[in-house]
Amino acid sequence: MIEISYKDDAFETELAENDARHILDEKKNTERNRNRRHRQNAKNRERKLKIDELLIENAMLKEKVQGQPTDNNDITDKKDNQSQPKDRTFKKWKKKNNKKNRKHKAKQNRPPLQEHFPPQFIQPGFFNAHPQPHLYPVPVPIVPVPLPIFSPVTYPFYPPYRF
Numbered sequence: 001m002i003e004i005s006y007k008d009d010a011f012e013t014e015l016a017e018n019d020a021r022h023i024l025d026e027k028k029n030t031e032r033n034r035n036r037r038h039r040q041n042a043k044n045r046e047r048k049l050k051i052d053e054l055l056i057e058n059a060m061l062k063e064k065v066q067g068q069p070t071d072n073n074d075i076t077d078k079k080d081n082q083s084q085p086k087d088r089t090f091k092k093w094k095k096k097n098n099k100k101n102r103k104h105k106a107k108q109n110r111p112p113l114q115e116h117f118p119p120q121f122i123q124p125g126f127f128n129a130h131p132q133p134h135l136y137p138v139p140v141p142i143v144p145v146p147l148p149i150f151s152p153v154t155y156p157f158y159p160p161y162r163f
Helices: 009-066 072-076 089-096 098-109
Strands: none
Touching: none
């Protein structure tokens, strides 16, 4: 028997080239990203150093004007209230019940029931009976129905039946 090879040499070389290209592209991308991160980190470091220098200069100027040594709070420009931990319990509670609060507000802003109905429907005791009377049929008065002729009430003795 003759063995038939489905893989062509050209096809295999193309696959190998594609794999090599893919690996090279990945290396380039990782290097680009690394370089970009290094540049960004250097910029951030410079920014922080400038801010620190400005804060120190500001504290020195305040010290010269007042003639008193400054606290650490003045250097970082923090207020006395901010140095204490914030109480966030109310904020958490507000987030937790946000859905409930929205429902409550919607109920408060809802127009009164009378505005939904035309005036011909509104009568005393109307809203107690049905919330939406136009959906219900109008009640028909009950008319007495005559009793059948051969009932025990009208005719006490039934006519004789033949079996």
